[in-house]
Amino acid sequence: MQHGSREVRGGMAASASAQMALHDDHGSQQIQNPGLHDDFFDQMLSGLPSAWPDLGNPKSPWDASAAQKLFRIDLAGKQPDESQPEAAAEGLRYASYEEATMLASRLSQSQGSGGSSPTGEAMMLQLNNHHILPAVGRSQTAVGGSVGESGLLPLPLTLGSGGAADPRIIVETPRDEMDRPYKSPDHNGGEELYNGLGGSIRAAQAATGQHFHHPQGASMSSQSYGGAAAPAGVGQGPAASASSGGGTPPQKQKVRARRGQATDPHSIAERLRRERIAERMKALQELVPNANKTDKASMLDEIIDYVKFLQLQVKVLSMSRLGGAAAVAPLVADISTEGPGGRAGANGAAAGNNDSLTVTEHRVAKMMEEDMGSAMQYLQGKGLCLMPISLASAISSAACRPSAGGLVPAPPPATTSAAAAAESPSSPSASALTVQSAAADTTAPKR
Amino acid sequence: MESKSSTTGNRDNPNRNLHGSKTMMASHFLRALFRIQQTSTSSSSAGRSRRIRRAAYASMAYSAGTRRAWSRALLRKLRSRARLRFPRRLSRAATPQRRDMDQAQVLRKLVPGGPSMDDCKLLEETADYIRFLTTQVRLMQTVMDSISS
Numbered sequence: 179m180q181h182g183s184r185e186v187r188g189g190m191a192a193s194a195s196a197q198m199a200l201h202d203d204h205g206s207q208q209i210q211n212p213g214l215h216d217d218f219f220d221q222m223l224s225g226l227p228s229a230w231p232d233l234g235n236p237k238s239p240w241d242a243s244a245a246q247k248l249f250r251i252d253l254a255g256k257q258p259d260e261s262q263p264e265a266a267a268e269g270l271r272y273a274s275y276e277e278a279t280m281l282a283s284r285l286s287q288s289q290g291s292g293g294s295s296p297t298g299e300a301m302m303l304q305l306n307n308h309h310i311l312p313a314v315g316r317s318q319t320a321v322g323g324s325v326g327e328s329g330l331l332p333l334p335l336t337l338g339s340g341g342a343a344d345p346r347i348i349v350e351t352p353r354d355e356m357d358r359p360y361k362s363p364d365h366n367g368g369e370e371l372y373n374g375l376g377g378s379i380r381a382a383q384a385a386t387g388q389h390f391h392h393p394q395g396a397s398m399s400s401q402s403y404g405g406a407a408a409p410a411g412v413g414q415g416p417a418a419s420a421s422s423g424g425g426t427p428p429q430k431q432k433v434r435a436r437r438g439q440a441t442d443p444h445s446i447a448e449r450l451r452r453e454r455i456a457e458r459m460k461a462l463q464e465l466v467p468n469a470n471k472t473d474k475a476s477m478l479d480e481i482i483d484y485v486k487f488l489q490l491q492v493k494v495l496s497m498s499r500l501g502g503a504a505a506v507a508p509l510v511a512d513i514s515t516e517g518p519g520g521r522a523g524a525n526g527a528a529a530g531n532n533d534s535l536t537v538t539e540h541r542v543a544k545m546m547e548e549d550m551g552s553a554m555q556y557l558q559g560k561g562l563c564l565m566p567i568s569l570a571s572a573i574s575s576a577a578c579r580p581s582a583g584g585l586v587p588a589p590p591p592a593t594t595s596a597a598a599a600a601e602s603p604s605s606p607s608a609s610a611l612t613v614q615s616a617a618a619d620t621t622a623p624k625r
Numbered sequence: 626m627e628s629k630s631s632t633t634g635n636r637d638n639p640n641r642n643l644h645g646s647k648t649m650m651a652s653h654f655l656r657a658l659f660r661i662q663q664t665s666t667s668s669s670s671a672g673r674s675r676r677i678r679r680a681a682y683a684s685m686a687y688s689a690g691t692r693r694a695w696s697r698a699l700l701r702k703l704r705s706r707a708r709l710r711f712p713r714r715l716s717r718a719a720t721p722q723r724r725d726m727d728q729a730q731v732l733r734k735l736v737p738g739g740p741s742m743d744d745c746k747l748l749e750e751t752a753d754y755i756r757f758l759t760t761q762v763r764l765m766q767t768v769m770d771s772i773s774s
Contacts, residue, residue, distance in 0.1 A: 451745060458748035465755045478728040481751060485735045488758040495765040496677035497670075499658075499772070537771040541651070544767060549644065556648035 538562075646688040646757070651764050654684035658768070679703065685761045695750045696757075698738025 459477060463469035466484045469477065538560070545552055657680035661673060683703050689696035732747060733739030736754050739747060 454745050455748060458745065458752060461752045462748060462755070465752055465759070475728065478732065481755075482728060482731050482735065485732070485751065485755060485758070488755065488762055489735070491762045492681050492758070492765065493674075493678055495762065495769060496681060497674040499674075499677055499765070499769055537774075540771055540774070541767055545647065545651075549647070552644060552647045555645060556651060559648055559652050 647760055647764070650684045650688040650757075650760060653687050654680060654761070654764060655768065657684060681761055681765060684764075685757045689753070689757055693750065693753055694738045694742060694746065695736050695754045702737065 459474065462481055463477065466477075466480050468480055542557060545556055658677065661676045661680060682699055686696045686699035686703065689699075691697050691700070729744050729747060732751060733742065736747065736751050738750065742750060
């Protein structure tokens with residue numbers, strides 16, 4: 179495709195070429211289908227309709243014509259006028275045109291293919307922040323198709339117009355939408371992203387974005403993808419698109435007539451999936467620190483880094499715990515799940531080391547700070563329970579003096595532990611003491 | 626475990642699944658630690674740390690149960706006695722493209738059971754996995770603090 183772009187470059191305006199350069203930088207990874215592009219360019223060059231006055235930026239007259247050609251070729255009966263100005267705006271246009279045309283052709287081919295949601299979603303995930311706003315939704319799907327699979331399934335879907343209308347829809351994306359993606363300063367990031375996907379994706383996106391600026395403002399397609407993708411895409415507009423500078427018309431694609439076609443099952447499914455993904459991303463944002471990123475790509479980066487960090491922490495903590503291994507025994511001895519053995523061990527531990535109790539108490543105290551219920555469950559799991567200090571002292575005294583009646587009928591140790599759920603605690607005194615300290619601690623850490 | 630979010634956070638839907646899991650995780654992990662300490666007093670520190678790390682993930686998976694794809698995959702991995710391997714940043718140089726070609730793919734490698742999920746489920750499982758991971762890390766830190774204090 180490089181060659182294609184070069185061809186186009188000849189006629190491009192300076193700005194366009196500048197953008198081209200930008201685009202070309204990533205171009206190495208860009209379009210992978212030079213052959214395809216060539217064909218498109220041939221078509222383009224064959225005859226350019228001159229009806230694209232709409233193409234916003236007059237910077238590159240060539241753009242308009244190229245856009246026209248592209249549009250014309252790929253989108254049957256599209257109103258070239260509208261796309262022209264926008265196409266011109268995007269310096270990158272011509273580079274992306276190749277891709278756009280490629281995309282468009284693919285689209286037309288795969289129009290009926292329906293959407294492969296997973297593909298679309300994957301693409302969305304990857305390309306979400308990518309440049310072309312309007313195209314984001316579309317390009318994503320389209321790209322996904324081109325990159326991952328053979329079909330640009332999502333594209334047709336998003337277009338929502340269905341059937342033959344799809345190509346038109348692509349074009350319909352409101353101009354402003356197109357412009358936006360290109361303006362984003364993050365295009366670099368987006369392009370990096372694209373690298374992974376292959377230049378084609380990016381190019382396709384750019385191309386589709388351009389296409390989209392069809393004056394019709396295919397809100398439809400953009401709508402479906404609009405949502406998160408659009409805003410994200412805006413930021414990511416490829417460098418080339420920066421030229422478009424259409425201003426920041428509300429991402430909300432102007433609701434065009436196409437929008438009504440949202441009833442298309444494909445687009446609905448796509449939208450649903452998108453919403454679900456957005457929800458999940460929001461939930462993730464709450465979990466991951468530094469989740470103030472607005473674009474999906476950086477958000478995903480944060481998530482990935484955070485997961486890696488947590489796994490690393492587990493590894494480090496497991497290594498550093500080796501020294502304290504000896505101290506674990508008394509800690510664990512409290513756990514009465516060991517049964518009789520545990521009891522004996524716990525007895526010894528309780529009698530011998532108050533450390534274990536202290537540790538347990540501290541732990542329980544910490545847990546109680548955050549969640550009383552879980553702390554209680556934890557205690558119960560250990561055969562302990564929480565009780566007022568007065569009761570605990572009464573019980574312990576009663577336990578210490580089994581013969582003495584005490585304030586409380588001295589139930590057998592089992593009974594005392596009955597206060598503590600489940601099995602047999604190591605020793606009533608131990609349990610009570612533990613509980614006692616725990617009870618005492620509860621007051622302290624309250625926050 | 627140090628106090629996490631406020632108690633209200635625990636009530637939130639996403640955090641609800643940790644409500645009872647924390648205690649399970651703690652008891653399971655502590656028991657495992659005890660066993661490790663008992664059985665490998667003379668083993669190498671590397672082997673021990675590996676076992677501890679494995680115990681950490683095991684307690685995570687056990688407390689999560691089988692309702693999560695990642696915990697199921699983790700349990701499978703643990704049961705097969707396979708070496709618990711996790712993707713590491715192998716080389717700094719290997720990450721020239723910060724915006725990975727396929728972030729979803731990278732994420733799939735990190736989260737157990739990832740490769741067989743679609744993007745939507747992947748995000749969901751990642752959130753849950755992160756929750757449990759943070760809980761486990763906090764638990765380990767708490768235990769370590771208790772031990773050393």
